[in-house]
Amino acid sequence: MIVDTRACASEFRTARRTEALLIRRDKRTGVLSVELHAHSALSYDGRDPIELILEQAEAVGLDAIAVTDHDEIDASLEAADRASAYGLVGIPAMEISSKAGHILGFGLEEAVPPGLSYETTLAEIHDQGGLAVIPHPFQESRHGVMARISRDELAMGDAIEVYNSRLLTGRANRQAERYAASRNLPMTAGSDAHISEMVGQAVTRVDADERSVDAILDAIAAGRTSVEGKRTPWRISFRQAAGGVSRRVRNSVMGLFQ
Numbered sequence: 001m002i003v004d005t006r007a008c009a010s011e012f013r014t015a016r017r018t019e020a021l022l023i024r025r026d027k028r029t030g031v032l033s034v035e036l037h038a039h040s041a042l043s044y045d046g047r048d049p050i051e052l053i054l055e056q057a058e059a060v061g062l063d064a065i066a067v068t069d070h071d072e073i074d075a076s077l078e079a080a081d082r083a084s085a086y087g088l089v090g091i092p093a094m095e096i097s098s099k100a101g102h103i104l105g106f107g108l109e110e111a112v113p114p115g116l117s118y119e120t121t122l123a124e125i126h127d128q129g130g131l132a133v134i135p136h137p138f139q140e141s142r143h144g145v146m147a148r149i150s151r152d153e154l155a156m157g158d159a160i161e162v163y164n165s166r167l168l169t170g171r172a173n174r175q176a177e178r179y180a181a182s183r184n185l186p187m188t189a190g191s192d193a194h195i196s197e198m199v200g201q202a203v204t205r206v207d208a209d210e211r212s213v214d215a216i217l218d219a220i221a222a223g224r225t226s227v228e229g230k231r232t233p234w235r236i237s238f239r240q241a242a243g244g245v246s247r248r249v250r251n252s253v254m255g256l257f258q
């Protein structure tokens, strides 16, 4: 396995500057830069309050952000309310644990309960007028749905997340991109950030008619997107995973890796 352990703070800062420059250039063309997958402290494995997430989103020049907590929506609704103070469009959203695996719902007003079937979860999102995006479908170890559904069923999603920054190899992302291309399905990216510093690590460029939630979701549904992303540095993916585990078993292994 090839592991990139060169990641360090200065490298992140350089990356951030590069991304901010790219984002500014895009603003002139009217294409919006959107973060569609970020977890707050309301997720069992997330760390940061929405203030830090919104600050980071603004700092890296994003136009819009969706906070997508696991099976919770309150922080996302609050972030959506407060986003405009940061110059952002806030998209209310969540990451739902269906029986088949994770499903992102956008444009929701209330939480979709976990534990429903794949089809019912999609129907609940659509009943609210929301958009269903299937995140990391081929990352079966991270609750990607392909462990439990067919390739035809995957196409029931409104879009496929074809770039997820949290990965050890790019294989599952490449599979997702090939799949979405073969079915002519809209594509999104997501940093899947569990700490605010990673917000903006993956960006979906959305050719929306205006800066609003509805216009962004309509453009995604119509496939007017392109994706761009960088992988979460391996050490951070590992710490995030270890952080979640340690909180559950109250046995920190972090000291070994710092």
Ligand SMILES: [Zn+2]
Binding pocket: 095, 102, 135, 136, 142, 143
């Ligand atoms: Zn997930």
Ligand SMILES: [Zn+2]
Binding pocket: 037, 039, 095, 192
């Ligand atoms: Zn996630």
